[in-house]
Amino acid sequence: MNKFYFLSNNNDINDVVFLIFQCSFIPKFAISIQTRYEDNNGTTENCLGMTPEELEQREVDFLDIAYDEIKPHHYKEAEDPKFFKSQKTGRGPLVEGWRETHQPIMCCYKAVSVKFEVWGLQTKVEEYVQGAIREILLLGHRQAFAWMDDWFNMTIEDVREYEREMQAKTNIKLKSTIESVEGSNEDKNSDSSKPQTPKSPKTPKSTTSTPTAEGRSWFNWS
Structure with a gap:
C-alpha cells in the first residue's frame, strides 16, 4: 500500500530524507x-521523482496541521495551531484557508509505503499502519509548529545536541516501560496461584477532561 502525504507548515526548511523500517522477526513487514521539503503549499506534482508506475499506484492525502482532526487523547490546546501564536x-x-495565504510556508512531501506480505492479514495490517503513520505525521507537525519558539534560531549543533538528549530520554523511557511490563507479568503469574479476593467496582473516570499544556509526551499509538 502506497500513500503520498502533503503536510504544509508555516516554516522554511529544505531537506531530503529516505527511511526504511524493518523488523528482524517479521521478515515480510x-x-x-x-x-x-519544499517552499510551497503542496503544488509540486512529483517532487520525489516517482516512476510512472509508482504515480499510478499512489494515493494522495493532504494533511492540514490546523484543521484535520486528531484523536481526543492527543489534543492539547497549547499545541493547536488554530490558537498558537509564536512570541x-x-x-x-x-x-x-491559511495554506493559500500564509507566508512563509513549507510543504513536507512524504511517500509512505507499507508492506506486510502475509496472506489474510495484509490489507488490514497495511491499512492500520498507514492510519497510525498519518496520525503520527499530523501530530508531530502540529507540535513542530506549536513548539516553534523552542527551536527557532537553533544551530545545527543545537539540533544534534537536542537529538542526543531526546534519544537518551527515549531509551530510558523504553527501558522503564519494558521493566514495568515484565514486573507486571511476574506479579500476575505469582498471584495466579493464590486465592482471588473479589474486587470492588471501580468508579468510572470522567471523559470530559480539559486539555492542558502541561508536559510534552511521547506518541501513544492507542
Whole structure:
C-alpha cells in the first residue's frame, strides 16, 4: 500500500530524507518513508521523482496541521495551531484557508509505503499502519509548529545536541516501560496461584477532561 502525504507548515526548511523500517522477526513487514521539503503549499506534482508506475499506484492525502482532526487523547490546546501564536516570530494562529495565504510556508512531501506480505492479514495490517503513520505525521507537525519558539534560531549543533538528549530520554523511557511490563507479568503469574479476593467496582473516570499544556509526551499509538 502506497500513500503520498502533503503536510504544509508555516516554516522554511529544505531537506531530503529516505527511511526504511524493518523488523528482524517479521521478515515480510517493512515500512519505507521518503521525505522532501519544499517552499510551497503542496503544488509540486512529483517532487520525489516517482516512476510512472509508482504515480499510478499512489494515493494522495493532504494533511492540514490546523484543521484535520486528531484523536481526543492527543489534543492539547497549547499545541493547536488554530490558537498558537509564536512570541519570537509572530506567526500564527492559523486561520481557515491559511495554506493559500500564509507566508512563509513549507510543504513536507512524504511517500509512505507499507508492506506486510502475509496472506489474510495484509490489507488490514497495511491499512492500520498507514492510519497510525498519518496520525503520527499530523501530530508531530502540529507540535513542530506549536513548539516553534523552542527551536527557532537553533544551530545545527543545537539540533544534534537536542537529538542526543531526546534519544537518551527515549531509551530510558523504553527501558522503564519494558521493566514495568515484565514486573507486571511476574506479579500476575505469582498471584495466579493464590486465592482471588473479589474486587470492588471501580468508579468510572470522567471523559470530559480539559486539555492542558502541561508536559510534552511521547506518541501513544492507542
